[in-house]
Amino acid sequence: MNQSPKIVAFLCNWCSYTGADLAGTSRMKYASNIRIIRIMCSGRVEPTFVLKAFKEGADGILICGCHPGDCHYHEGNYKCLRRFHLLQKYLVQMGIPIERLKLEWISASEGVEFAKLVNEFTETLKGLDPSQIKKTVETFS
């Protein structure tokens, strides 16, 4: 059980970040555990970023990009998707529950969906125990 899970989110500038802004301009309310990092395209998300975030003590990581076919850079989100699958495998090997990593498509007009997504993800993470990764890393280094 984890009352205040820490979420780091990588949002692409064109669809998802705009969607998140829309959620703001239309005053939707969602859980405040999320911290958003803006990148130009979900294709920019490197595994390193995700792992770093876990290392720094994030309980969950959310990656959002444009819907398939809507990418501002044509196919960045597909590349992101491929990496995501690989990364999931890797997480399993490292013994990190894959629920902690989530990839979703949020378009510029989906403020509601974004708010819903954040709340759901927070709920799942509340279900899990606080992430031990940071401690582990500290103890071993």
Place this chain on the structure above:
Amino acid sequence: MSQRVNLNLKNELFLYGAKDWNQCFQCGNCTATCHTTENGFFFPRKTVRQVLMGLKKSLQINIDPWLCTYCGDCSKTCPRDANPAEMMMSIRRYLISVYDWTGISKLLYKSKKLEVASIFLLATIVMILYLLFTTFPSGAAARWIGPDGGALINKMAPWRRIHLGDWIMAAGLITLIVTNVFYMWYKIIYEDKSLKLGFIDYLRPISLLPKIFHPDKKYAKCDEKKLFLYWSLHLFLALSYALMFTIIVFFLGWFQTDNVYPIYHPQRFLGYISTIGLFVGIIYFYTNRTIKNMENSKYSHFTDWTFLILLFSTTLTGILLHFFRILGWPQLTYITYLLHLMVLVPMLTIEVPFSKWSHMIHRPFSLYFAYLKKLAIINHKIILNNCT
């Protein structure tokens, strides 16, 4: 069952003097301004809607136009100049023709010519009768000049005969009126199956009786302040008329006399009072309608004018007749007497059952029916969203 809409109803209503209210965009301003409006009751907008949509059935059993006090607030503030107030009056005329089973009033309202013609027709009939039943103006007339040279009306036109005529006419008119009111009741109350009224309910509104005679208090709330004068004069006129009516119909023998009483004698000063009442009223309403200074006098249907004119000339001839008699000018007296009858009779026979005057009957009865409807609501707790 869904009613079929009908675009021509409103065009038909133009014949009853309606102004152009196609402009109406149903903002509901009229309802909100109207002071007679209470929940479930009387929406000018609703009536306008029925007309615009041509819902004949609903309109014919609509009582609202009769409840309208014609203060004109709605027309004043209407954002589209659609004249709801004037429309209420036109619908009244329409309804009068609906209640009148003979169908005569429909004809009279729709054609000016017919109205005028019928007036003259009646006038001639009166003249003929007059010539038949009195021996005027055969030279014998000279015989009915009193010793003092004054006129002897009762010799020329014995009051019993006139009285008889009175009563015959009255009988006719009353049957018409009664049947019309019955028809009105039939349409408004009886046909509306949602109303469940026991016999006793019909007696309850006795308390309402005085209301029938003086206009109801809601005027006080109207913005149009000139209305006080308007209604007091209207009342004055109505009362003086009623007075004169009773005298003639019931006390003609006492009223139509050849001897000249002193001024303070009731036979004279009562006569004067009612005459003044009638004159003042007529002149006031006439000027109102000509200078159009109030919403309720802005628009006049020709029947409004004919009524005023007839009433005026009746009163005039009446009072002249009186003075001529007192001054002892027999010939003039006899002619004015004839003229008096020639305007009086058409006025009564046309205006009372078929035209403007019938509001004298319909208005009180509509108040009565409206009250009954309210009772029905209260008694049976039925929501009357269409109290029309």
Place this chain on the structure above:
Amino acid sequence: MEEIRIGVYICWCGTNIANLVDVENVSKEIQDLPNVVISRDYKYMCSDPGQDLIVQDIKEHNLNRVVVAACSPRMHEITFRRALEKSGLNPYLFEMANIREHDSWVHTNRNEATKKATDLIAAAVARVKWHEPLEKRSVDVNPATLIIGGGISGISAALEIANSDKQVYLIEKTGVLGGLVSNIDLTYPYLNSAKQVIDHKIIAVMNHPNITVYLNTVIDQVHGYVGNFETTIHTSSKEIKLSFGSVIVATGLKPFDVKKVINYGYGKLFNVITSIEFEKVLKSGIIITRDGRVPKDIAIIHCAGSRNEDYNAYCSRTCCMTALKFINQIKSALPETNIYDIYSDMRAFGKGCEELYSITSKRNVMFLTFDHRVNLPQIRQASYQDTCNLLIEFKEKFSGESIEVPADIVILMVGMEAHDDAKQVAHAVGVSMDGNRFFIERHPKLDPVATTTDGVYVVGTCQSPKDIPDSVSQARAAAARILATIQSGSVNVEVTTSVVNEKICCGCQTCIKVCPYTAISFKEDEKVSFVNEILCKGCGTCGSACPTGAIKCKHFTDLQILSEIEGLMSLQEV
């Protein structure tokens, strides 16, 4: 490396932020972070005094990094960068923390929101440390313009630009210019002839020396960047390569397919026709039912497919007035006809429109109201002995009566929808679409015609339903932008591009495979990749694909993002 001196500025945004974030405390807390020289808060940072504040501080405390915590960077990043420039600091030594859209507006608990704000700002501070000065690069503008769509918007824009002696390529999918306007008979509110409006424009376009018109032509992917785009177009016969500096998208929209509304029985009842079809009838000059009789009753139903969740939720803006126009035309052609206008809200909002409404209502028309959301009118065939073809049944809203309306012809005022190929176009030129498949402008008020892709403009009805004057204004607005760009002769291009560190590059050429813009090529001789920074749009895909980390995505370097993450977590209580 010089000492890092960061200034942090936190905006109240009136009460928008201050309501939920304890701004003063946050700024105190931030003050203690390493390298933070000064941390202030102000009511409106974006306002003139707000910006002056930054400028002065930079001078006084010789700051070399600036963080502003306010609204979304998509809103004001530019503004503040300009402020930095003014004080002689490189605009890219700046970072923005979004504590409004992503914080104060979406949360309810003051403490949490405040905490979050602190974190976000801390992250920004950590990130901005590693920011590097980037030099704006400007490239010359190709004065030619590509206009997609030959409707009234496209034509107006084309003329506007061509009349200033600039080359225009006008591409039309169909065989004729004029678009929807050429279908209609008269325009509202003044009932002028649409033909007379559009025809001379078409003629002018056709024989304009500066306009090249391509009919029956579709467009390929548009490559390049603002000022220097290029694409191939496919005419019926051949393929042509075009290069141009700006793009105007004026693809318009198409009428709603009213078959979807079952109640109206369009297609089955053959005297039920759409407004578009009726325009043709009016043009033909003779108004008769499909079975050749002169109609006695004509009914018009508004909002067919508009303002209804089941079809299109939005209002199509033009139908109400078109309906009023129809009434006037029918009345003048057949004065005896009874007209029933069945509407929901009469949207006569433009100049002269309310007047047209009142003129129309004088013409002995019956206006009826229905509920555009639930139980729409039901149209059915009338019986043979009946006086009319069709009967429309519905509950009249103003009277509450359920009524039936006789009609020989029923005109459905069909709404407007985006074209089916809107998506392809959006992709070809790189603009995004909203839920209704209309193109999204950069900002509805700040910038109603530009898009998030520089040099691409969306005008007219392809961004939302509009009437002719509004479309024309928009077309001209876009033209204004383009003319201004051409006048100034050069534009600044993306500087947050990728660069290859040739020392580390192993020449695996992965980057070349992933780059969507073919911006990366391979130097055979040195066996390394290199990025054409003009073509690069800075998506950073290559950066994350590069196995050796040789590719650096400017302004989104690994270092910057990783330290942002660190900063984000640094203050988290464990």
Place this chain on the structure above:
Amino acid sequence: MTAIYSCDTLNGSTDPLNSSEIIDYAAKLPGVSAVWLPSDISLTDPEQVSKKIQKNNIKRIVIAGNNAGMHKSFFSRAMVLAGNNPGDIILASFLEYGASHKNEVERAKAIVACAVYGVPFENAAVPEDLPLNPATLVIGGGIAGIQASLEIAASKNIVYLVEKSATIGGHMAMFDKTFPTLDCAACILTPKMVEIGQHEYIKLMTYSEVQEVKGVPGNYTVKILKKARRINPDTCTGCGTCAEKCPPKKPSEFDANTTLRRAAYIPFPQAVPNKYLIDASICTYLINGKCGACVKLCPVPGCINLDEKDEVVEINVGNIIIATGFKTFNATKFGQFGYGKYPNVLTSIELERLINAAGPTGGKIAKRVQDKKGNWVFTHESVYTPKSVAIIHCIGSRDVNYNKYCSKVCCMYSLKLAHLLKEKLPESEINEYYIDIRAYGKGYEEFYNRIKKEGVNIVRGRPAKVEQYGDELIVRCEDIEGKRIIEQKVDMVILAVGTEPRTDSAKIAEMLGITVDTYGWFKEFNYISDPVNTFSGGIAIAGACQGPKDIPDTVAQASAAASRVLQSIARNKIKNGIKSLSLEQIETKAKELSQILQE
């Protein structure tokens, strides 16, 4: 063979032009075989007309008049009956090219001529080019003026932006949020204002008025009256010390008279230019020669000069854009709703200020209450927050007794206000009373639905009056769809006032030689195909001074106006106004073109 039908207008203009003169002229035009007047033709009987057509073997019909289109369908029917092509009906609509007044007979003739020759008016009426001065004058510093200036300045050409009041920003700066996106007006506008203030190509002249305009398109000489600020804007630091001790007070225009300002004041904290000035009309020193506290207090020596005089500067420009905007309807005219009589009946613009964080109550919604001195003021005390608010639409719009036209924005901003109120006072009850909801724009309908879901109770029906009993206001209205009479007790009534032309719009029009319509909105060249140009060359109109507009349309139109200017700059020439063309010129051109067309 052509026939001309000269129709009488359906909505009569105030001083209609003398049609007989036009008819005589038209009859002489080549190919015209018949001229029909309304008296000759019964517009109910197309057969009769079709016979006429066949008899005189007419092939084309020109309908001339103010609302020519009103009769088109009738004639096309007649044409078809006569076996002709209905396409051969040409409308010579006088309104379309702004010939509706009796002093525009010449243009009316020209329009008819073009129609008879079958040449579009635009193509025939092509004025000659004139040399151009690239500088531009923009009148009015609202969003329209700002947008236009920025667009033009972006091309590195000089723009003079003249604003009457002490700051730019106009009405938009007064708003709290903007519909339907609800982003705060300040956030959108202030950056643009800042940019104006800093732009090297924009010469900003606030607190100034255009006095006279001389010259020809491409080279206008404009006299501008720079009212004395009495505080030197170059040296003023905006510290505000001068205002501290400044005694006299006056309702603040920017706060829609909900607050008081001093003689030495700054319109609002984010004003551009962000400098103080002194309002001579209430400055004690200037009235009775005493005081002058500000001069003593001002830290910058010589910054304040109370005896500064107005000055007149003269500039030369090639183009002029008019963006003078609108004024809100004066609600006191609307007696029924007791505005001005009841302290808690507010106009929408007052509420905007009340909601705004920088407003009189710092963004708190509170009723007006009587202070010790007995005048009504807004309070911060929460006990006075209204429990229920009524918003009444169409105040002074869509009403024959006031303005016939629809003000276009009221519906939407009322919904917006309802939302903002609901946001600030979640538990209080918000009522909207409307006639038709006109949510026409992108995302507007969605916004409307959303407001409904938020629990704002939206009633169809126009209230008749507002009455005050105690400190309670009662709104009486029919709920048309609910079929009942509402007598709503509310604490606050908001009147959604419509927009009106500026009082001086006629003056400006007269000064610049352009026309205004019956209401006083500026008239465009052609509403459909050319909504920004006017009949005088080099003068364009932008934004709400042409007719009510919302912000997106205003911005778009402002840019459109700019495009006209940029076009002329690009060509380095400018077309003269249509006005400059004589009837003969147009006619001969039309003749040529028609010959070309025939070949």
